[in-house]
Amino acid sequence: MRKSLVVLSVVLLMCGVWAQSSRRSVSAPVHFPPAAIAAFQKIDGERIRAHVRFLSHDLLEGRGTGQRGGDIAAEYIATQFALYGLKPAGDNGTYMQKVPMVGVTPGAETTFSLVPASGSARELKPLSEYVAYDETQQPDSTVNADIVFVGYGVEAPEYKWDDYKGVDVKGKVLLMLVNEPTSDDPNFFKGKALTYYGRWVYKFEKAARKGAVGALLIHKTEMASYPWEVVRNSNSGEKSYLKLDGSPKLKVASWIHLNAARELAAAAGMDLDKMMHDADSRDFRPVPLPVKLRAHMVSKVRSFESNNVIAMLPGSDAKLKTEAVMYTAHYDHLGIRPDMPGDNIYNGADDNATGCGILLELAHAFSGAAQQPKRSILFASVTAEEQGLLGSEYLGKHPPIPAGKITLDLNYDDIPPLGSPEEVEVSGSERTTFYPTVQALAAEFRLATRPDAHGIVITHGTASLEDTAWFLELVVQCRIPVVLVGAQRPPNTVGSDAAPNLRAALAVAVAPVARDLGVLVVMDNCIYGARDVRKTSNFALDAFEAGEFGPLGRVDADGTVEGYASLFGEIDQLGVRDGVMKARPVPSLLDSQEVRLARLHPGSTYKPVTGTLIVPAPGKDLVAWVLATLRGLLKVSNLA
Numbered sequence: 001m002r003k004s005l006v007v008l009s010v011v012l013l014m015c016g017v018w019a020q021s022s023r024r025s026v027s028a029p030v031h032f033p034p035a036a037i038a039a040f041q042k043i044d045g046e047r048i049r050a051h052v053r054f055l056s057h058d059l060l061e062g063r064g065t066g067q068r069g070g071d072i073a074a075e076y077i078a079t080q081f082a083l084y085g086l087k088p089a090g091d092n093g094t095y096m097q098k099v100p101m102v103g104v105t106p107g108a109e110t111t112f113s114l115v116p117a118s119g120s121a122r123e124l125k126p127l128s129e130y131v132a133y134d135e136t137q138q139p140d141s142t143v144n145a146d147i148v149f150v151g152y153g154v155e156a157p158e159y160k161w162d163d164y165k166g167v168d169v170k171g172k173v174l175l176m177l178v179n180e181p182t183s184d185d186p187n188f189f190k191g192k193a194l195t196y197y198g199r200w201v202y203k204f205e206k207a208a209r210k211g212a213v214g215a216l217l218i219h220k221t222e223m224a225s226y227p228w229e230v231v232r233n234s235n236s237g238e239k240s241y242l243k244l245d246g247s248p249k250l251k252v253a254s255w256i257h258l259n260a261a262r263e264l265a266a267a268a269g270m271d272l273d274k275m276m277h278d279a280d281s282r283d284f285r286p287v288p289l290p291v292k293l294r295a296h297m298v299s300k301v302r303s304f305e306s307n308n309v310i311a312m313l314p315g316s317d318a319k320l321k322t323e324a325v326m327y328t329a330h331y332d333h334l335g336i337r338p339d340m341p342g343d344n345i346y347n348g349a350d351d352n353a354t355g356c357g358i359l360l361e362l363a364h365a366f367s368g369a370a371q372q373p374k375r376s377i378l379f380a381s382v383t384a385e386e387q388g389l390l391g392s393e394y395l396g397k398h399p400p401i402p403a404g405k406i407t408l409d410l411n412y413d414d415i416p417p418l419g420s421p422e423e424v425e426v427s428g429s430e431r432t433t434f435y436p437t438v439q440a441l442a443a444e445f446r447l448a449t450r451p452d453a454h455g456i457v458i459t460h461g462t463a464s465l466e467d468t469a470w471f472l473e474l475v476v477q478c479r480i481p482v483v484l485v486g487a488q489r490p491p492n493t494v495g496s497d498a499a500p501n502l503r504a505a506l507a508v509a510v511a512p513v514a515r516d517l518g519v520l521v522v523m524d525n526c527i528y529g530a531r532d533v534r535k536t537s538n539f540a541l542d543a544f545e546a547g548e549f550g551p552l553g554r555v556d557a558d559g560t561v562e563g564y565a566s567l568f569g570e571i572d573q574l575g576v577r578d579g580v581m582k583a584r585p586v587p588s589l590l591d592s593q594e595v596r597l598a599r600l601h602p603g604s605t606y607k608p609v610t611g612t613l614i615v616p617a618p619g620k621d622l623v624a625w626v627l628a629t630l631r632g633l634l635k636v637s638n639l640a
Contacts, residue, residue: 035371043365051080051357055331056349063348064335065240065384066103066304073331073356077309077381080360084367086311089378089400097308099383099394100243102137107298112254114147116267117290124260130216131235132254134297135204137244141251141297143213147264149175149287151279153203153215159188160282167286170211173252173293175264176203179223181280201388204253214252214293218261218272231255237337240387242394243303252295267291306332306383308391310400313366317374323405326378327362328392329355329412330385355412356381375407385413408434 054060054076061069078095081088090097112130115121124130134141151163153176161181180189180198189195196202200217207215221227235255256264265272268289278284309331315321333348347353363379366372378400382391399406426438442449 035369039365039369043361047364048357048361051360052349052353055353055356056347058345062335062346063331063333065306065332065387066101067335069335070306070332070383074307074309077331077356077360081311081363081379084363086313086363086367086379089310089312095309095311097310097395099306099308099391101304101306101384101390102241102243103238103302103304104133104137104241105238105300106133107300109298111296113294114264114267115292115294119267121294122263127232127236129260130254130256131231132252132297133239134251134299135241135249135253136251137241137301139299139301143173143251143293143295145171145173145213145293147175147289147291147293148172149275149289151284152177152180153206154180154197155206156197163284164210165285169286172212173214173216174207174212175216175218177218177223177276177279178220204250208248208250212250214250215254217255218258219255220258228257240384240390242390251297252293264291306391308383308395309381311363311379312400313372313377315374315376316372320374321376323407324376324378324401326380326406326409327359328380328382328409329359330383330391331356331381332383332386334386351414354415358412358415408432
């Protein structure tokens with residue numbers, strides 16, 4: 001990890017605290033106190049590296065929530081806090097805040113059928129046509145209820161939007177769309193930004209509060225921003241929930257495949273495309289469908305506890321010490337997948353051993369500083385982020401000091417060691433009074449400030465809206481301003497304003513041919529193609545000129561990608577053994593490095609393949625590179 005990346009991370013946290021002011025002009029120079037300068041000059045990248053290596057070691061077994069490796073990680077972090085002399089801020093004078101949780105695993109005995117008023121029932125297939133969990137945390141639940149289409153399932157009075165229109169949906173199953181009403185108007189659902197109303201968590205919660213017994217969320221890739229494979233893999237095993245607290249829950253919290261939704265609409269004598277179109281109007285009203293959901297939900301339920309790890313550095317000002325700035329990073333990852341052959345440990349070096357390493361080094365620097373900040377400092381490493389920000393939600397509802405006294409939370413998640421950054425995005429900060437400080441500090445270190453283009457957390461061009469919108473939950477439910485700090489790699493000579501839509505369009509052009517040839521085409525660290533790798537014998541490396549198409553790597557028969565470190569830059573082998581990254585499916589999108597390669601085979605089992613990896617040459621114009629690559633692919637496939 002480059003020193004500049006580490007110093008940037010520390011400056012945005014440490015100096016932002018020492019030199020914090022309520023209002024700052026962007027053009028105003030930053031004057032660091034001598035104590036701040038001395039503290040961040042002592043930041044040691046090797047200490048961060050050591051933390052990352054330990055936390056991502058096989059011995060920690062992927063730091064799964066409720067698994068032994070996750071508990072070891074929590075004890076390790078607590079031990080570091082103790083060594084730094086920080087005050088315990090968990091339960092009963094300890095560093096640990098116990099988070100009561102329940103694990104729910106759908107059973108094979110579960111049945112899930114659509115029953116029209118006339119005609120035969122249609123039983124849906126698990127994982128390929130639907131995924132569902134029983135949020136009531138019961139081992140056995142039965143649902144036999146009418147289905148009502150409620151559009152986006154949103155009540156947003158500030159936008160004069162109400163999909164329910166006062167209709168009583170108690171005891172019903174609600175069919176709804178992912179995301180939220182489309183608009184380019186920043187004053188209407190914040191334009192292209194995704195608000196909390198677009199989150200599947202909001203939709204399930206709203207349905208439960210309305211008294212519904214179930215919700216069917218229609219998946220459409222363009223609206224969700226990720227394919228069905230992501231939904232399937234993220235819902236193919238045990239899912240963790242916070243222990244019931246009396247709030248209403250759904251017996252059926254489900255996603256259904258777009259094709260299954262079309263069948264459902266047809267069984268009701270309706271057209272799904274027209275239903276979706278009508279849902280984009282303020283005049284939309286709920287539509288009862290002559291179809292029932294008949295489901296028998298069978299679940300394996302287990303109770304367990306996990307821990308948030310919390311420490312405090314008391315402030316130096318007698319009055320301001322009752323307030324605090326909080327720094328967070330989740331320590332959990334995906335753990336072990338016992339149903340997967342071979343190497344089944346998801347080490348999570350990037351996500352999020354890097355964030356923990358930075359958090360611990362910040363705690364070390366603060367604790368050893370000659371002058372302490374006026375406000376108290378809270379350091380929290382939270383659990384169960386991969387399960388839906390559960391540790392963060394629990395911390396937000398049970399903070400060590402009153403939430404109104406926490407002026408800011410700076411969160412570190414998945415900081416890839418990809419070289420010296422040229423720009424910085426501190427997602428969420430634009431909606432806080434902290435933003436002028438971010439701008440001033442970035443300017444001081446000659447870093448461009450990247451706008452929070454989507455209104456939510458988007459880091460290094462790989463995380464989907466679904467993954468990163470979790471941070472909004474803290475803002476909405478707990479009223480704590482949360483921002484995420486991440487470093488950005490310079491784009492491949494494509495302006496950042498055009499990058500998202502352009503990359504998506506280029507991917508559509510390249511992916512079909514690449515998929516047929518068994519080629520992985522990599523743009524901006526995202527892999528396209530090779531959904532079903534085959535016909536690799538027809539592909540010849542010498543058909544391409546490296547100077548035109550960029551570096552070439554080989555995907556071996558055992559599923560590894562040779563030369564991965566050299567192809568992607570300064571990976572630094574953090575959790576990547578011998579410069580090789582395993583390609584395997586994962587149950588969620590939250591390990592960026594592993595997921596990009598896991599798209600070889602996004603199914604529930606891994607199949608060894610061979611293939612070819614093509615990445616852009618350094619400094620190559622992305623448009624020209626993609627066009628040249630596409631011509632080459634067509635040439636070797638005898639299509640041009």
